[in-house]
Amino acid sequence: MAKSLPLYEKTNIKRSTQRVLDITIFILLVSLDGYRVLLIYNHGFSYLQTIAFLCEFWFSFVWFLAIIIKWNPVHYETYPQRLLKREVELPAVDIFVTTADPVLEPPIITVNTVLSLMALDYPSNKLGCYVSDDGCSSLTLYALKEALKFGKIWVPFCKKYEIQVRAPFRYFSSPPHLHTSAEFRNDWQMVKVEYEKLEANIKEAEENKFGLEEEVDGMDMADFCNLHTKNHPTIIKMLWENKDDLDELPHLIYVSREKSFKHHHYYKAGAMNVLTRVSGVLTNAPYILNVDCDMFMNNPQVVLHAMCVFFNSEDDFEDIGYVQTPPCFYDGLKDDPYGNQLVIVYEYFTRGIMGLQGPIYSGSGCFHRRKVLYGQFPHYTTNSVDGRKASEQEIIKSFGYSKAFAKSAIYAFEETTFGYLPEGLFNNNNLEAAIQVAGCGYEIGTTWGSKIGWMYGSTCEDILTSLVIHRKGWRSIYIALNPPAFLGCAPSQLVTSLTQQKRWVTGLLEILFSKHCPIFGTLFENLQWKQCAAYLWILTWGIRSILELSYALLPPYCLITNTSFFPTMEERAIFIPISLFIVYNFQQLLQYKETGQSVRAWWNNQRMGRINTICAWLFGVGNAVLKLLGVRETVFEVTKKETYCEVDLGHFTFDESPMFVTGTTILLLQLIALLTSFIRLGRSRSAVLEVICSLWLFLCFWPFLKGILMFGKGRYGLPFSTIYKSAILTLLFVLLCLRTTVN
Numbered sequence: 131m132a133k134s135l136p137l138y139e140k141t142n143i144k145r146s147t148q149r150v151l152d153i154t155i156f157i158l159l160v161s162l163d164g165y166r167v168l169l170i171y172n173h174g175f176s177y178l179q180t181i182a183f184l185c186e187f188w189f190s191f192v193w194f195l196a197i198i199i200k201w202n203p204v205h206y207e208t209y210p211q212r213l214l215k216r217e218v219e220l221p222a223v224d225i226f227v228t229t230a231d232p233v234l235e236p237p238i239i240t241v242n243t244v245l246s247l248m249a250l251d252y253p254s255n256k257l258g259c260y261v262s263d264d265g266c267s268s269l270t271l272y273a274l275k276e277a278l279k280f281g282k283i284w285v286p287f288c289k290k291y292e293i294q295v296r297a298p299f300r301y302f303s304s305p306p307h308l309h310t311s312a313e314f315r316n317d318w319q320m321v322k323v324e325y326e327k328l329e330a331n332i333k334e335a336e337e338n339k340f341g342l343e344e345e346v347d348g349m350d351m352a353d354f355c356n357l358h359t360k361n362h363p364t365i366i367k368m369l370w371e372n373k374d375d376l377d378e379l380p381h382l383i384y385v386s387r388e389k390s391f392k393h394h395h396y397y398k399a400g401a402m403n404v405l406t407r408v409s410g411v412l413t414n415a416p417y418i419l420n421v422d423c424d425m426f427m428n429n430p431q432v433v434l435h436a437m438c439v440f441f442n443s444e445d446d447f448e449d450i451g452y453v454q455t456p457p458c459f460y461d462g463l464k465d466d467p468y469g470n471q472l473v474i475v476y477e478y479f480t481r482g483i484m485g486l487q488g489p490i491y492s493g494s495g496c497f498h499r500r501k502v503l504y505g506q507f508p509h510y511t512t513n514s515v516d517g518r519k520a521s522e523q524e525i526i527k528s529f530g531y532s533k534a535f536a537k538s539a540i541y542a543f544e545e546t547t548f549g550y551l552p553e554g555l556f557n558n559n560n561l562e563a564a565i566q567v568a569g570c571g572y573e574i575g576t577t578w579g580s581k582i583g584w585m586y587g588s589t590c591e592d593i594l595t596s597l598v599i600h601r602k603g604w605r606s607i608y609i610a611l612n613p614p615a616f617l618g619c620a621p622s623q624l625v626t627s628l629t630q631q632k633r634w635v636t637g638l639l640e641i642l643f644s645k646h647c648p649i650f651g652t653l654f655e656n657l658q659w660k661q662c663a664a665y666l667w668i669l670t671w672g673i674r675s676i677l678e679l680s681y682a683l684l685p686p687y688c689l690i691t692n693t694s695f696f697p698t699m700e701e702r703a704i705f706i707p708i709s710l711f712i713v714y715n716f717q718q719l720l721q722y723k724e725t726g727q728s729v730r731a732w733w734n735n736q737r738m739g740r741i742n743t744i745c746a747w748l749f750g751v752g753n754a755v756l757k758l759l760g761v762r763e764t765v766f767e768v769t770k771k772e773t774y775c776e777v778d779l780g781h782f783t784f785d786e787s788p789m790f791v792t793g794t795t796i797l798l799l800q801l802i803a804l805l806t807s808f809i810r811l812g813r814s815r816s817a818v819l820e821v822i823c824s825l826w827l828f829l830c831f832w833p834f835l836k837g838i839l840m841f842g843k844g845r846y847g848l849p850f851s852t853i854y855k856s857a858i859l860t861l862l863f864v865l866l867c868l869r870t871t872v873n
């Protein structure tokens with residue numbers, strides 16, 4: 131019987147070898163800690179040994195957390211065909227796309243994402259697509275308007291021929307299949323020409339910066355006339371309304387929330403909350419799918435897959451808060467030179483977390499339940515604010531003064547499948563209500579960002595939001611589809627990648643040192659302790675960077691001062707660090723092999739691991755400290771989206787960023803250390819392991835040496851200021867080393 135078949139199934143993945151290796155590494159780490167303790171106990175306190183102990187102790191702790199996470203990996207399989215057989219009424223879904231800057235995020239990218247989403251295999255009268263434009267750009271609006279025209283031929287074309295890749299730029303980047311009908315080839319050609327026209331129009335508008343006050347194609351652009359992108363009233367444009375017709379496109383709504391210099395706008399989290407409210411008064415779908423502007427939909431069935439989870443069986447479903455799809459990227463550079471494809475993190479860590487309370491929300495490609503975002507606790511079917519049923523008055527107090535919104539929220543708590551559609555969608559009353567809830571003063575005195583919606587206070591609003599949801603006891607589920615549900619663009623330049631990493635680390639520390647710290651969530655709320663371990667593993671990245679930096683300074687210190695911090699050749703304990711080095715790298719290599727990646731990809735990732743921690747994460751820590759001290763607010767630096775492949779892809783390029791100073795300094799120090807030990811060869815104590823460490827780090831930071839050698843050769847070379855700052859730091863360190871030996 132079709133009805134009784136489950137809509138999704140969970141299978142455990144067996145990874146015995148990995149488990150054995152994990153445990154072995156942990157035992158070795160603990161032995162190393164033990165060795166240090168004994169040494170300090172027997173020979174008295176020494177700074178060198180204490181620093182080494184602290185670092186290694188922390189690495190052991192992080193490894194312990196990792197074991198908890200990786201212990202029980204799982205896989206979920208979803209069956210949309212079974213769902214369709216059940217003939218249930220499918221619920222409405224509101225789709226949120228955010229864009230923030232027409233230069234860093236060219237409108238053609240956003241347009242492709244929107245077009246792919248409009249073409250989802252899902253009843254189009256149940257979909258509403260909201261685009262938030264924090265850049266308040268008439269260009270983005272114009273591009274959307276043009277895209278809508280193209281969408282009217284694109285979407286039917288995709289559905290007629292069951293095209294899989296529904297982002298046109300991606301689809302047209304390869305020729306059509308050979309064995310296709312003449313009709314298909316004609317259609318293909320026609321649609322392609324139309325897409326090229328769309329591209330050309332947007333490009334032209336970009337170049338000409340058309341007179342903003344002009345009427346573009348019957349659309350009044352006067353709203354954008356003379357306005358400042360950081361100080362302007364709300365602009366909402368109802369671009370398309372689906373009149374409850376399956377063959378039409380889904381609703382398309384453009385929202386640029388009000389901005390003023392007097393208010394904080396909370397970056398993406400703020401934008402998401404505005405969309406939540408605007409969609410609340412318009413379509414109020416019980417499910418919300420959110421997608422970054424650079425993540426196009428790549429599996430048309432993805433909404434059906436997600437619904438399989440939500441619709442499985444009554445009791446099961448009652449505590450699932452959201453469904454996340456993995457972040458996957460297209461056109462990954464060969465062998466992952468910047469280590470940002472996250473394959474290993476996904477396969478070993480995320481799959482592991484899936485077996486705990488559930489995956490962490492990663493900001494894009496996620497299906498939320500509206501009532502969960504509204505602060506609902508699991509197993510409630512009516513509204514509950516702070517865990518108990520609330521009156522309309524209380525709802526207004528916490529959700530803001532809009533009556534229309536409060537009313538819609540009550541519907542949302544009851545999770546009616548259609549959402550809330552009073553007489554006609556785009557009437558003036560609704561529009562007025564929407565403009566009201568998009569105002570920048572609307573949230574004052576409410577609990578938006580503190581208890582409901584997307585959470586404020588961290589540039590990693592995604593992780594903070596999911597933590598707050600998990601703390602209430604909700605579970606979450608990951609669906610990894612084939613083909614991947616969404617494909618995004620990963621930074622293809624070193625600076626961009628490092629800037630992103632830096633922002634993440636700042637955001638993570640902001641959470642760790644706030645009242646939202648997961649430890650409290652486990653002690654006082656419903657966050658499971660293993661899930662807490664998973665959060666801690668991520669949130670402590672910044673701390674790891676300080677210890678990694680200290681550890682990276684130990685070998686040069688020892689080699690310059692002719693001391694050692696590792697056991698020497700004469701000691702039997704030397705086998706501990708040696709085995710650790712071998713087993714650890716063997717395990718890493720094995721993981722790359724298991725996931726079908728090359729040895730080169732392993733090397734690149736492990737190298738970028740060091741570069742990220744020492745360059746980007748360290749500055750992330752700096753930003754977080756400045757914020758905690760109240761010196762400076764953190765800033766969400768939007769990641770630059772590269773549209774076209776540049777020639778130097780994969781080559782390291784540099785700029786004036788201070789992040790490169792630490793990297794260059796570490797390189798110079800290893801160089802001096804290696805030279806010193808070479809000169810001393812034969813006359814010094816045996817410091818084999820220190821030399822190996824130094825050499826290893828030297829190889830990791832090799833691209834910086836190239837940067838120095840290419841000095842003056844444009845972006846491939848390190849700028850002079852960076853080199854001389856690093857040289858001064860190196861000199862200071864060497865002097866410090868010499869001073870300690872004199873004493």
Ligand SMILES: O=c1ccn([C@@H]2O[C@H](COP(=O)(O)OP(=O)(O)O[C@H]3O[C@H](CO)[C@@H](O)[C@H](O)[C@H]3O)[C@@H](O)[C@H]2O)c(=O)[nH]1
Pocket residue numbers: 227228229230231235262264396397398401421422423424492493494589590591592630633634637766767768769770
């Ligand atoms: O003031 C802002 C800043 C950003 N965004 C949007 O936020 C999204 C993510 O920004 P991006 O610069 O692409 O950051 P990434 O580092 O690529 O984003 C990752 O990390 C973020 C948290 O740091 C998450 O929010 C993202 O979903 C996740 O993909 C984009 O759609 C932006 O348009 C806004 O809407 N308003």
Ligand SMILES: [Mn+2]
Pocket residue numbers: 422424618769
């Ligand atoms: Mn992004």
